[in-house]
Every structure is written in structure tokens, then in C-alpha cells.
Amino acid sequence: MINLSANTYAATSHSLHHEQFLLLQMKHNLVFSPHKSKKLVHWNQSVDCCQWNGIACSNSSIIGVDLSEEFITGGLDNSSLFNLQHLQNLNLAYNDFHSPIPSNFGLLKNMRYLNLSNAGFEGQIPIEIAHLTKLDTLDLSTSLASQHPLKLENPNMKMLMQNLTEITELYLDGVNVSAVGKEWLYALSSLPKLRVLSMSSCNLSGPIDSSISKLQSLSVIQLSMNNMSSPVPKSLENLSSLTTLQLSSCGLIGIFPSSIFQIQKLKVVDISDNQDLQGSLQNFPQDGYLQTLNLSYTNFSGLLPGAISKLKHLSMLDLSNCQFNGTLPISFSGLTELVHLDFSLNSFTGPLPSLNMSSKLIYLSLFRNNFTGPITSTHWEGLRNLTSINLGDNTFNGKVPSALFTLPSLQDLFLSHNDFDGVLEEFPLASYTTLQYVDLSNNKLQGSIPMSFFHLRSLEFLQLSSNQFNGTIRFDMFxxxxxxxxxxxxxxxxxVDTTFNGDQGLASFPSFSYLLLASCNLKKFPNFLRNQTHLTRLDLSNNQIQGVIPNWVWRFNILIALNLSNNFLTSVEGPFENLSSNLESVDLHSNELSGSIPIFTKSATQLDFSRNRFSLIPPNMKEYDKIKKYMNCI
Incomplete structure (x- = not known):
């Protein structure tokens, strides 16, 4: 009697053994980095291949190979990989093949999932991909940084797609498709099961035809960075399964259909960077799932409706650079899931509602609006995750609460160009804070600069200019x-006291890029400047500095702007041979400089030597016409 089960086992065992041999042969021919590999490097015949990292088996056959991020650079042509007839899933993403896609992919007739994204493939996509009629997911996307992107020209999109009727997910981001709306949308009409359409930066052009709504299974539409130059079709409102709509930087025009916001399952809407696209926010579904709403750099306008509070899942809200106005509704405080909030460059007015219920908030920018009123410590209670606050260019007033400086995760605090006044209080545990950028300039702050600032160990940027601070600052504190x-x-x-005991400590000074000490009652050039090598902008104007401009000033070899105006300087000490080739601006006006006019015209393009005592006799008469363009020395 024949033992069928034993024979079946023997056959399948032999088949798997053969497939393991094919994988080892493939590994032998691939060019990859053994030091960086986490999969291929461990493949060997002493271990069952179904146990190898990156291999999936079913019914004693290899059905999945995942060699993503294996630093493979070649060896795929005529590979034994294409003899794995049971293969259903293949992932070669994030490698660096630098070659066309082999036409042999068409031999893998059982393929359901094929991911060749960012694998370094280039050139024309072969027509043989169209032979994979069982494909469910096809990902050929490439990054925008790719110098040799994939192309879909001949065959074109219609030829490639006409037999791939089982596809549910299609990713062609960065592939040069170069097709107008009717062509690529017509090609998609043969994909009735399509759920994900991702074709960002494909050189597509408009219009976005209303026929797209016939793909009733669509849940994700990602067409950003194409040149549609068309309105958004209202018919999109009929895609009841739509969860993601990304149409940023598409040259969209007209009025965005507000009914699209009513789609119940919608989670992501990004139509940013379409400056001719108009619209308004009116209403939202009661139990909507919207998590991301990005309208930045569009022409959306009007009020922010109280219905915004219906969006209980909203985590990212970016309305920057739009035309919104009016006050924020009180109900705005109920958005407890907010992580990123940007209302900058609008015309919002009135007070800022408390955000202390948004405990997940990380980023907040209200820059350049017309917000008014105080910001009290209660605004910030519980916001332990905030890393960036920008309230600059508004008309907020009152005291700056010390609680702001003690938020445990805060790195950036920008409050410039407001009406804050009063004294800044000291704040505890300054040496343990994470503050890196602090800008309080152009307010009405008074009193002494808190000593707490000198304990902010992570501080990289401190701007306190144009206030009413008083007292003496010893510069060695910095x-x-x-x-x-x-x-x-x-x-x-x-x-500002810049005197030191000898040269002690000068070498350990911070390395400044920008140093702005105008109107600081300086009597002489700060000696520590001799050791500065990274200065790009130096402003010592409106002081009482006397005598000679020392020649070491011209050794700041990456200097862009120098302002020494409104002092009592009498002469300029050269030579200027080492003057920064990046120098754009030199302002020496309103001093007592005399003698010949220094020649900066080879590098600087903005010069002001007016209101001095120069003789107007340049060392080289040919330079005279150049000098006249930049200054009035009389």
C-alpha cells in the first residue's frame, strides 16, 4: 500500500529544500554590506530557512521575502529570486540598486504584495509588472531627492494598470508619470477595488476630474505636489469611506467644497500651500474622526466656528498664513487631543482661551495676529509636553508669568513685539530647564534681568533688546x-560691563554668531571679541566707544554685518586684506572718523559713512564712483 502522506511530506520537504537553495544562491549573488545587514548576513543552511529573518513560509513553501533596509547595491539581474514560484510578498524597499527594475519580476505570477519603494531603481517601469494580475499592493514610490527617478511613459499608466484589477493599494509617489487628469484618472477606472491612491510629485496635471468619485472604495487620496490648476470636485463628498485627503501644493483654485468636511470617516485633510484656494470652516459632523487639518498657505477666511469643538480627535490644526479673523470660540478649550496648533499670520483678535485641557500639546504658534489681553499662569497649567511657544507680533499685555519658564519640556519661547510689561520674576530650578531659545524683545519689560537666565545651561539664543531693563550686567556672567x-x-x-581681570576666562567664552549690544553704555571695544571667530553680525552702535577701530575687527572672517554707528570713533585701523568675503553691510555713520575713506566695495554692498569727517579723497580714484553709490559723507 502506498503511503500518500509520506510521499506528500517528502515532496514538500524537497520543494522547501530547493527553495532554500535558491535563497542561498540569491544571497551569494547579491552585493550588500555584511556589517550593516540584519537579515541576509545570518542566512545559512544550518538553520531551516523558514526561521530566517525576513522569510515567511506557508504549507512548506516560501511565500514572503523581506529584504528592506539591507544596504543592497546590486546583484538582482537574473537572480534565483525569480524562481520562487510560490512567492506572494516581496519587500526590497530602502536599498540602493542603482539599476532598472528587472523585467523578470513578471515571472512571479502569485505576487500579491510588491514593495520596491526607495530601493534605488531607476528608468522606465517594465511592462512585465502588468503580468502580476494577483497584485493587491504595488509600491514603486521614490523620494523627492532621487536624482534618477522611475518613469511611467512607455508603457504608460493605462497599459500598466489595465490588468491589475485586484489592486487595493497603489503607491507611485515620485514616479514621473507626466499625464493629464483624464489620462491618469481613466487608467484608474479599471481598479474598482482601489482603496489607497498615492501619487504625490508625479508630474500630474489637472483637472481633477469628478469621475474620481466613481472609485467608491477609495479611503486614501494622496496627490500632493502636482500641478492640477483646477478646483476640487464637489463629488468627493460622495466617497463615504474617505479617511485621508492630501492635496497640498497642487495649484488648486476656486472654492473648496465645505461638504467634504462632513465626511464622517475623514481623519486627515491637508490642502496646504494652495494660495488661490478659497474656503471657510462652517460645520463638522457630531462624532467626526478628523485628526489632522492643515489649511496653511491657502486663502481660507472667516471665523473659526464653535463647532470646532466637535472634533474630539483633532491633534494637528494648522491654519497659518490664511485670512482667518475674529475671536477664538470659548469651546476651543475643549480640544483635549491637540498636539500641534499653528494660527500664525492671520487676523485673529481678542484673548487667548486657556489651553490647559490640551495636555498633549507640543507646538503652539500664534505669531503675527491681533491677540490681546494677558496670558496668566493658568493658561499653561498641566502643559508638560509643550516644547515650542510663539506668541510674537501680537498685542498681549500684562506680566510674563514665571510659570512659562518652568514648563518641563519647553525649548523655544518667543514673546517678542507685544505689550508685556512689569518685572520678570526669578524662576526656580533654572539649571534643570530645557530652554534653548528665548526672545522677549520689543516689549516694555522693566527692572533687572533675572539671574535665573544665567543658569539656563541649554540656552542658545537670548534676545532681550528694545525693552526697559535696567541695572548693570557683568558680561562675564555669560x-x-x-x-x-x-x-x-x-x-x-x-x-553692560565687559571688563575682565586681564585675559583670564576670555578663551572659555561662548562662541557668538550674533552679538547685539547697541545702547549698552559701552566705553570701549569689548576685549573678549578678540577671541571670537564665528561672528556673523555685530552691533555696537549708540554707545560711547572712543578712539581707533582696532584692526582685529577685520579678522572676523565670516562677518556679514557690522554696525559701529553713533559712537566717538576717530580712525579706522587696517589692513583689510582678511576682510570677510561675505560682508554685506558696514555702518559707521555719526562718528568722528577722518582721513581717507576706507575701501570696502569689493565685498560690502551696503555702506554708510555719513556724518563723519572724511576728506573724500579715496586712495584709488577709480573707486570714487562706487563709493558715491553707497554713502553721503558730507
Whole structure:
């Protein structure tokens, strides 16, 4: 009697053994980095191939191969991979083949999932891909940084898609399709099961035809960075399964259909960077799932409706650079899932509702609006995850609450160009805060600069200019802030003491890029500047600095702007041979400089030497016409 089960086992065992041999042969021919590999490097015949990392088996056959991120650079042509006839899932994403897609992929007739994204493939997509009629997911997307992107020209999209009727997910981002709306949409009409359509940056052009709504299974539409130059079809409202709509940077025009916001399952809407696209926010479904709403750099306008509070899942709201106005509804405080909130560059008015219920908030920008009123410590209670706050260019007033400086995750705090006043209070545990950027400039802040600032060990940027701070600041205090690269103390009532005992400590000073000390009652050039090598902008204007401009000033070899105006300087000490080739602006006006006019015209393009005592006799007469363009020395 024949033992069928034994024979079946023997046959399947032999088949798997053969497939393992094919995989080892494939590995032998592939070019990859053994030091970086986490899968291929461990494949060997002493272990059952179904146990190898990246291999999936079913019924004693290899059905899945995942070699993503294996740093493979070649060896796929005529590979034994294409003899794995049971293969259903193949992932070669994020490698660096630098070759066309082999036509042999067409031999893998059972393929259901094929991911060749960002694998370094280039050139024309072969027509043999169209032979994979069982494909459910096809991902050929490439990054925008690719110098040699894939192309879908001949065959075109229609030829490639006409037999792939089982596809539910299609990713062609970055592939050069170069088709107008009717062509690529017509090609998609043969894909009735399509759920995900991702074709960002494919060189598509409009219009977005209303026929797209016939693909009733669509849940994800990602067509960003194409040149549609068309309105958004209202028929999209009929896609009841739609969860994601991404149409940023598409040159969209007309009025965005507000009915699209009513789609119950919608989670992501990103139509940003379409500056001719108009629209307004009116209503939202009661139990909507919207998580991301990005309308930035569009022409949306009007009020923010109280119905925004219906969006209980909203985590990212970006309305920056639009035309919104009016006050924020009180109900706005109920958006407890907010993580990212950007209302910058609008015309919102009135007070800021408390956000202390949005405990997940990380980023907040209200820059350049017309918000008014105080911001009290209660606004910030419980916001332990906030890393960035930008309230600049508004008309907020009152005291700056010290609670802002003690938010445990805060890195960036921008409050410039407001009407904040009063004294800044000291805040505890400053050395444990994470603050890196602090801008309080152009307010009405008074009193002494808190000593707490000199304990902010992570501080890189401190701008306190144009306030009413007073008292004496010893500059050696800044030695503690080794990460500080930008410092602005200009235009206060401060006396800045830059004297040191000899040269002790000068070498350990922070390396400044921007140093703004205008109107700081300086009597001479700060000696620590001799050791600065990274200065790009130096402003010592409106002080009482006397005598000679020392020649070491011209050794700042990456300097872009120098302002020494409104001092008592009498002469300029050269030579200028090492003057920064990046220098754009030199302002020496309103001093007592005399003698010959220094020649900066080879590098600087903005010069002001007016209101001095120069003789107007340049060393080289040919330079005279150039000098006249940049200054009036009389």
C-alpha cells in the first residue's frame, strides 16, 4: 500500500529544500554590506530557512521575502529570486540598486504584495509588472531627492494598470508619470477595488476630474505636489469611506467644497500651500474622526466656528498664513487631543482661551495676529509636553508669568513685539530647564534681568533688546552659557560691563554668531571679541566707544554685518586684506572718523559713512564712483 502522506511530506520537504537553495544562491549573488545587514548576513543552511529573518513560509513553501533596509547595491539581474514560484510578498524597499527594475519580476505570477519603494531603481517601469494580475499592493514610490527617478511613459499608466484589477493599494509617489487628469484618472477606472491612491510629485496635471468619485472604495487620496490648476470636485463628498485627503501644493483654485468636511470617516485633510484656494470652516459632523487639518498657505477666511469643538480627535490644526479673523470660540478649550496648533499670520483678535485641557500639546504658534489681553499662569497649567511657544507680533499685555519658564519640556519661547510689561520674576530650578531659545524683545519689560537666565545651561539664543531693563550686567556672567550663540541686549537702560581681570576666562567664552549690544553704555571695544571667530553680525552702535577701530575687527572672517554707528570713533585701523568675503553691510555713520575713506566695495554692498569727517579723497580714484553709490559723507 502506498503511503500518500509520506510521499506528500517528502515532496514538500524537497520543494522547501530547493527553495532554500535558491535563497542561498540569491544571497551569494547579491552585493550588500555584511556589517550593516540584519537579515541576509545570518542566512545559512544550518538553520531551516523558514526561521530566517525576513522569510515567511506557508504549507512548506516560501511565500514572503523581506529584504528592506539591507544596504543592497546590486546583484538582482537574473537572480534565483525569480524562481520562487510560490512567492506572494516581496519587500526590497530602502536599498540602493542603482539599476532598472528587472523585467523578470513578471515571472512571479502569485505576487500579491510588491514593495520596491526607495530601493534605488531607476528608468522606465517594465511592462512585465502588468503580468502580476494577483497584485493587491504595488509600491514603486521614490523620494523627492532621487536624482534618477522611475518613469511611467512607455508603457504608460493605462497599459500598466489595465490588468491589475485586484489592486487595493497603489503607491507611485515620485514616479514621473507626466499625464493629464483624464489620462491618469481613466487608467484608474479599471481598479474598482482601489482603496489607497498615492501619487504625490508625479508630474500630474489637472483637472481633477469628478469621475474620481466613481472609485467608491477609495479611503486614501494622496496627490500632493502636482500641478492640477483646477478646483476640487464637489463629488468627493460622495466617497463615504474617505479617511485621508492630501492635496497640498497642487495649484488648486476656486472654492473648496465645505461638504467634504462632513465626511464622517475623514481623519486627515491637508490642502496646504494652495494660495488661490478659497474656503471657510462652517460645520463638522457630531462624532467626526478628523485628526489632522492643515489649511496653511491657502486663502481660507472667516471665523473659526464653535463647532470646532466637535472634533474630539483633532491633534494637528494648522491654519497659518490664511485670512482667518475674529475671536477664538470659548469651546476651543475643549480640544483635549491637540498636539500641534499653528494660527500664525492671520487676523485673529481678542484673548487667548486657556489651553490647559490640551495636555498633549507640543507646538503652539500664534505669531503675527491681533491677540490681546494677558496670558496668566493658568493658561499653561498641566502643559508638560509643550516644547515650542510663539506668541510674537501680537498685542498681549500684562506680566510674563514665571510659570512659562518652568514648563518641563519647553525649548523655544518667543514673546517678542507685544505689550508685556512689569518685572520678570526669578524662576526656580533654572539649571534643570530645557530652554534653548528665548526672545522677549520689543516689549516694555522693566527692572533687572533675572539671574535665573544665567543658569539656563541649554540656552542658545537670548534676545532681550528694545525693552526697559535696567541695572548693570557683568558680561562675564555669560561664560556659564557655553551653548549661547545669539545675544541681544540692545536698546534698554542697561550698563553692560565687559571688563575682565586681564585675559583670564576670555578663551572659555561662548562662541557668538550674533552679538547685539547697541545702547549698552559701552566705553570701549569689548576685549573678549578678540577671541571670537564665528561672528556673523555685530552691533555696537549708540554707545560711547572712543578712539581707533582696532584692526582685529577685520579678522572676523565670516562677518556679514557690522554696525559701529553713533559712537566717538576717530580712525579706522587696517589692513583689510582678511576682510570677510561675505560682508554685506558696514555702518559707521555719526562718528568722528577722518582721513581717507576706507575701501570696502569689493565685498560690502551696503555702506554708510555719513556724518563723519572724511576728506573724500579715496586712495584709488577709480573707486570714487562706487563709493558715491553707497554713502553721503558730507
Amino acid at each position: 561664560q556659564r552659557l557655553q551653548n549661547l550663540h545669539t545675544l541681544g541686549l540692545s536698546h534698554n537702560n542697561l550698563i
